[in-house]
Amino acid sequence: MGKTGRESLESIGFRWYSRVASGEGWVGVARMGVGVVAETTVTWQWGQNHTNPFTLHLSLPRLQQQQHKGYFCKWHNEDNLKKQATFCRQYEGYGDLCRCHNPFTPASRFKQERVDMVEQIPVVIVTANKPHHLYRLLRNLLSIAGGGQTEVLVAADGGGRETLALVQVLGVAAVVHQPQGLASNRTNANVRFALYTVFSHFPQADKAIVLEDDLLLSPDLFSFFHQTSWILNNDPTVFCVNAFNSNSLPDTASDTTRLLRSESFPMYGWMIRRSYAREIVVNWIPLGPGDWDWWLMGSWAQRGRDVVSPEVSRTRHVGNAGAHVDGFEQHLYYSRVLSSTDPHTRLHDLKGVLLHNYMRELQEELQRSEIVTPDPRERDFLPKGRPGPFVTYVRAGTRNDEYFSFRLFLMSTRTYYWDTREVFRGVMRLRLEGRLFYVVGCPLSQDFCQYKPPTVPVLAASPELIRAVTEANNLYEQSLYEYGTRRRYYPAPPNVQAHLLNYII
Structure with a gap:
């Protein structure tokens, strides 16, 4: 936990969080203006392989009723806001939606700047029982350019009362999906339901935008999608436009106008x-282990088609309690993602993204690139004082990167390295301090390995090199955290155990 988090918990009055060790659970409950209501933890015991589960049950009166009987704002009497006033009396935690002075209202969306649109592209939001996450996303979506022009549909898994009341207040349509299965099966089913329902609900729409409730949106999100819709119309080899790029980090991306x-x-x-x-x-992932997104990365689904994404992302992931992203990964990677802040970005050369143009430009770029043999153990491995572009050829048989060749450079440049999703025809592209660097996997890249001169070797990662780069990356990741991991130790004196002080860092 970082300094800000520790200081926040300390200011509230929590005590035990700072003594919880790795693998142990902690729960704290506090109320604004009141302080700590309850705090509990469960510790690892001698001889156990894991901690015991625990549950904290609390029944609390609503704070507004408790402290502010007759809670009332002047706008509560406005006829068009009475539904919002009722919602705010019933539910807590919605900030500017419920404040007395200048609250956020459904009419706010129609005050936003307009975006050039040649067609209506509705948005479907995939959500479960996370109404506060949903409000954050809807508040964001309805406050950016184009928000007042765009139809929105919420696909709510389970349809909680608070969630449905919220969307009614904001004037957004909602459909309820009856939960199917558990864990990933449930999520997979809800995404499928959302895809089917959005086109049923908007029968005239040719395209739809899919959002999840744990995202923050760039101010040019709608402009970005409406500009790139032309690509879907004109290139059948593109099946999807993403707002997110896994290499959109400060060290590896900078051009907000570029599409890849x-x-x-x-x-x-x-x-x-x-x-x-x-x-x-109609060909959805079957029941069982697995996630819908990886299913759509399979060859049966792609059929030789590609995804188009921006060099600099238009969304950021902000959830840390989702099905796939925990607080560790959120802090380590997603909190560093670079996103566009300019609401008026005009994308560069849409025609250049069409497959035949993209292939030709990449071929010409690689042929004129300076060939380098970089050492990924070095942070600045490109030649100094030269503008690039640069290219290196590495050993790779499939896009799974079984020889760890791509991931060496992904780790070295401190971008996403858990897999090699941002690869095109065996070529990975990074922008390092404004200079383009290409990594061509051979023999994977049948289209582009042919431009490697016979005298130029293919770099193959040795176990020693992999170990060195991995260790350097581990040190970098550890530097992102202020403290090491606490470990519980036994035996210890009873008074030490009673105060949870039997830990080492």
């Missing part, structure tokens, strides 16, 4: 056509 192709999958805000939705809904 990759053999990736839909993620963190994406746009598809009705024809593609129809295709995948």
Whole structure:
């Protein structure tokens, strides 16, 4: 936990969180203006392989009723806001939606700047029982350019009362999905339901934008999607436009106008056509282990088609309690993601993204690139004082990167390295301090390995090199955390155990 988090918990009055060790659970409950209501933890005991489960049950009166009987704002009497006033008396935690002075209202969306649109592209939001996350996203979506022009549909898994009341207040349509299965099966089913329902609900729409409730949106999100819709119309080899790029980090991206192709999958805000939705809904991931997004990365679903994404992302992931992203990964990676802040970005050369143009430009770029043999153990491995572009050729048989060649450079440049999703025809592209660097995997890249001169070696990662780069990356990741991991130790004196002080760092 970082300094800000520790100081926040300390200021509230919590005591035990700072003594919880690795693998142990802690729960604290506090109320604004009151302080700590309850705090409990469960510790690892001698001889156990894991901690015991625990549950904290609390029954608390609503704070507004408790402290502010007759809670009332002047706008509560306005006829068009009475539904919002009722919601605010019933539910807590909605900030500016319920404040007395200048609250956020459904009418706010129609005050936003307009975006050039040649067609209506609705948004479907995939959510479960997280109404506060949903409000954060809707508040964001309805406050950016184009928000007042865009139809929105919420696909709520389970349809909690608070969630449905919230969307009614904000004037947004909602459909309820009856939960199916558990864990990933439940999520997979809700995404499928959302894809089917959005095109049923908007029968005239040819395209739809899919968002999840744990995202923050850039101010040019709608402009970005409406500009790139032209690509879906004109290139059948593109099945999806992503708002997110896994290499959109300060060290590896900077150009907000640039679009890229990759053999990736839909993620963190994406746009598809009705024809593609129809295709995948009837060939959905079967029940069992597995996630819908990785299923759509399979060859059966891609069929030689690509994803288009921006060099600099238009969304950011902010949840840390989702199905796939925990607080560790959120802090380590997602909190560093670079996103666009300019609401008026005009994208560069849409025609250049069409497959034949993209292939030709990449071929010409690689042929004129300076060939280098970089050492990924070095942070600044490109030649100094030269503008690039640069290219290196590495050993790679498949995009799974079984020889760890791509991931060496992903780790060295401190970007996403858990897999190699942002690869196009065996070529990975990074922008390092404004200079383009290409990594070509051979023999994977049948289209581009041919431009390697016979005298130039293919770099193959040795176990020693992999170990050195991995260790350097581990040290970097550890530097992002202020404290090491606490470990519980036994035996210890009873008074030490009673105060949970039997830990080492």
